[in-house]
Amino acid sequence: MLPGFTLPWSTNTEDLRRGSGQILRQLSGFPFQLSLPFERLAAHQSCPPDSLVRTWVRGQEKVCSAPRMIPLLQVQDLHVAYISRAGKESPALAGVGFDVRPGETLGVLGESGSGKSTLALALPRLLPGNAEIQKGVILFEGQDLLRAEPRALERIRGARISLTFQEPSLALHPTIRIGGQIGDVLAAHESLSGGALRRRVLQLLAEVFPGDPERIADSYPHQLSGGQQQRVLIAQAIACGPSLIVADEPTASLDPTTQQDIIGLFRTLREKFNLSLILITHNPALLAGLADRILVLYAGKVVEIGSTEQVLTLPQHPYTLALLQSVPGRLDEPAKGRKSRLPVIPGEAPNLAALANGCRFAARCADRMELCTKREPAAVAVSEAHAVACFKYGG
Numbered sequence: 429m430l431p432g433f434t435l436p437w438s439t440n441t442e443d444l445r446r447g448s449g450q451i452l453r454q455l456s457g458f459p460f461q462l463s464l465p466f467e468r469l470a471a472h473q474s475c476p477p478d479s480l481v482r483t484w485v486r487g488q489e490k491v492c493s494a495p496r497m498i499p500l501l502q503v504q505d506l507h508v509a510y511i512s513r514a515g516k517e518s519p520a521l522a523g524v525g526f527d528v529r530p531g532e533t534l535g536v537l538g539e540s541g542s543g544k545s546t547l548a549l550a551l552p553r554l555l556p557g558n559a560e561i562q563k564g565v566i567l568f569e570g571q572d573l574l575r576a577e578p579r580a581l582e583r584i585r586g587a588r589i590s591l592t593f594q595e596p597s598l599a600l601h602p603t604i605r606i607g608g609q610i611g612d613v614l615a616a617h618e619s620l621s622g623g624a625l626r627r628r629v630l631q632l633l634a635e636v637f638p639g640d641p642e643r644i645a646d647s648y649p650h651q652l653s654g655g656q657q658q659r660v661l662i663a664q665a666i667a668c669g670p671s672l673i674v675a676d677e678p679t680a681s682l683d684p685t686t687q688q689d690i691i692g693l694f695r696t697l698r699e700k701f702n703l704s705l706i707l708i709t710h711n712p713a714l715l716a717g718l719a720d721r722i723l724v725l726y727a728g729k730v731v732e733i734g735s736t737e738q739v740l741t742l743p744q745h746p747y748t749l750a751l752l753q754s755v756p757g758r759l760d761e762p763a764k765g766r767k768s769r770l771p772v773i774p775g776e777a778p779n780l781a782a783l784a785n786g787c788r789f790a791a792r793c794a795d796r797m798e799l800c801t802k803r804e805p806a807a808v809a810v811s812e813a814h815a816v817a818c819f820k821y822g823g
């Protein structure tokens with residue numbers, strides 16, 4: 429994590445490119461050719477660099493003797509497609525893999541349509557009826573969620589994995605008081621009623637509204653601001669003591685100050701309840717002070733994953749670089765020091781129902797090579813626990 433971190437690349441990306449080049453020169457003696465799936469690379473996060481490098485050179489993953497933390501969540505080779513009425517498949521996630529460790533915050537970054545919400549809904553198996561999980565593994569607390577019985581899934585959803593949605597006004601029932609809505613979540617998983625339920629509701633609301641939980645409990649959603657509604661969703665999310673919260677664009681509809689308040693609240697609750705967090709956003713600036721690692725998603729593929737510092741200060745994939753260049757400067761000074769228009773990523777994301785061969789970013793990539801339109805690049809380690817799917821680094 430990088431508390432108080434700001435985004436230096438918005439006005440001068442040349443420094444950034446020089447930084448990336450320096451890392452590559454330092455590592456130029458290492459063989460990049462050996463590629464591993466993202467989730468297997470990530471599993472080596474706690475290995476010392478030496479043993480990690482030896483592992484790649486010999487092509488054996490188990491050389492490393494350093495202790496490894498067991499992930500809370502492991503996603504491997506996840507494929508999800510939406511099926512149209514005519515039976516046409518649109519692959520929204522194509523081989524996504526990563527892990528989340530206990531107490532870790534993983535940021536998921538990507539532009540609109542990259543598959544962020546599909547991923548959020550796939551984890552607790554809450555995808556709409558026209559979506560199909562075609563392949564993959566989702567291991568959560570040692571349980572294979574893709575093979576779990578419906579009753580087991582019911583026990584996990586809301587209790588062990590909680591989801592918060594992008595638009596709180598749609599997630600809250602307009603005619604039920606806030607206290608009642610939080611009480612419903614508690615009653616579904618715990619045997620509480622009457623005064624005990626009310627006390628627990630107020631206790632939860634006090635976590636997110638330290639000042640006035642009683643007033644909030646007796647309010648209807650329309651009497652609350654967008655930021656207050658998001659706090660209510662967060663209270664619901666922590667109600668049953670989950671180990672993982674998946675927050676899908678929790679600040680998208682909020683002003684910058686309220687966004688920072690909500691990020692601060694996540695930080696506080698994460699420490700207090702030892703939560704793991706998957707924070708989904710299209711805004712890298714929000715991840716700077718919160719995420720331990722960042723996964724970059726493009727057209728249903730993980731194109732880069734690494735520590736927050738690696739991804740935000742030394743991005744390697746051309747898409748990550750372009751995404752970061754399109755971000756305004758410091759959060760607290762959005763316009764200061766910006767002399768020219770922000771660059772935008774040229775072109776559009778590909779039509780998932782009619783994908784061409786090769787790298788999915790090829791049509792928009794200034795670094796495109798002939799190979800890029802022939803086949804898809806695989807994940808390649810560019811430094812410890814930092815992996816990129818791009819032919820510039822092997823792939």
Ligand SMILES: Nc1ncnc2c1ncn2[C@@H]1O[C@H](COP(=O)(O)OP(=O)(O)OP(=O)(O)O)[C@@H](O)[C@H]1O
Nearest residue numbers: 510520539540541542543544545546547556558780
């Ligand atoms: N219910 C659905 N039926 C058909 N296609 C869908 C459905 N939901 C999403 N898609 C498609 O799946 C792809 C990924 O969508 P998704 O909503 O996961 O992206 P996202 O990254 O969350 O985007 P945003 O930032 O706009 O929320 C898109 O091409 C989208 O059009």
Ligand code: SF4
Nearest residue numbers: 787790793800818819
């Ligand atoms: S693989 Fe090729 S097209 Fe894709 S991001 Fe890398 S350089 Fe660009």
Ligand SMILES: [Mg+2]
Nearest residue numbers: 544545546676
């Ligand atoms: Mg979404």
